[in-house]
Amino acid sequence: MGSAFNSIDDLLASVATNGPVVRNFFQRSTAAITAANTTSGYVTTRRQLSTITVPSLGAGLTGLIFTTIRMAPGGSNSYAISCAALEYELGVLTVSGNSFAAGAVASMPTKTIRGTSIQTASLLPVVVATTALGGATTPALTITYTDQDGNASQTASLTLPTNPTINSGFLVTPHLASGDTGWRDVTNMSISAGTSGTLKAYGLLPLAFDLSAGTGANAGMALDLIPSNLPAFVAETNDIIAFYMFGSTAATDFVAFLFGVADN
């Protein structure tokens, strides 16, 4: 992280000099998702199908700091919690054949937080059915991962609901090994039942949260980085910004607005 977040004046100067990066996001309603239960994350989780890829920036600019992100569902998702996050694909399980492959990134990245380079680990480890599972009756999912301190071969065990539908996510946090709070990498996944479908393991670094008050409404609970106490993760070129919703299974449209300031 460079100088843009040192002060409000620096942020304004960056906007004046480099211009902001503004994105409006709309996800057309997708199908209802599968509810979580006490063996699969405790909180129903939806991953929005579409994502935003951080664009290339001008010379000398290292990334974007999103000072404002607003999110709201377009349907009857009263009091669903929305999250925008940098998303890192750490592993892919093809259910047919029970075949695991490494994800699109080698592991969670390093990020500069308050002047110090930090090897990140995700406090929101999640597994998502990116295509619906078939033939999977309450399958046991075993995940081998590297924890927040770099200890490899840790194990998380979940029992998923039968045949999760596409975009259904399952938070892994409550099922991590004793003493663990997050993951840096996923090195293997296996499933006890199923004939089709794909599960992807992601690590999320949250950028903002929002709480919907009902159809198309924003509840004023937006947790942007400046008024909140969350670290400012700089979004770098080709980083993926994904959107998640917690607490509702219903199909819904979803809208978001993002305002990013270039860092140097």
Add this chain to the structure above:
Amino acid sequence: MPITTRNELQQEFAAGRGFLFPVKWATSSAPTAAGNGSNNLTLALDFHGIGSTLPGTLQDIPRPASPPRDWLTQLYTLANTSTSRGVCLVWLYKFGTVNLAATGNQFTHNAATFPILRTRYGAASQPITLIPLLYITTATTSSAPAFILQVNGGGTGYVDQDGNNVDAATTFTCPAAATAVQSCYALRLEAGDCGVRDISQIDVTTAGMAGAADVWGMEFIGGVGNSGPFSLATDVVFAGLGPVHFTPGVATTGTAVVRAAIVGGSTASALSTPGGLIVATMNTA
């Protein structure tokens, strides 16, 4: 070296040594409004949604198991669909249960031994003071149950905030013959007392035809102003209060039944489909 700066909080969070969890609370039912004999304060308790079946099965907020060090809260948010509600995030420790359908000594203490202990201002194993709550688990019928925090005929009913054994004289009376399930009230204490370390016995002086309750001790974590669909994110660092320890206390002996929950002041309505977010960072060694 424990965390002492905001920078360290954020760096530990980024390193994955923390706790961030969206919470979707269960929907509680409407309580019966409190009256003069029940402290004039109507409360509603609510618990984590998936896994809870109110009022019998109460799910704790799922947290990473056995963290090696203490949690420090960074922020928490709560919301619900009811209007003009003050909502607090609390720890609840179960003292025991009371049968309101028979007279006499009707309290059954939980197997764990109280007081609840925690480190305070660097001193380990300090007893903490709890606000005693009555949580109706079986609706009362026929008569409004009444009781006194004492042994029938005289004897210690509770241990006060200073560790004194108290043989109470004040009667608590449920607000209605038909006091609804999930209603919650703060118990009445003797003049000069602000909380309890333990509940020893409850003498039911007027019984209903039916009725039962859990008796919980409440420890305050933090408050969130809440009006209708709006809620406020309580940033404990910017608020100047300092990070609150988000780790429950422990029983003197045995294992206490403990739940993280929300409690809302109410006139009659329920806490409806509320949601929220809790963020904490693990303290450094």
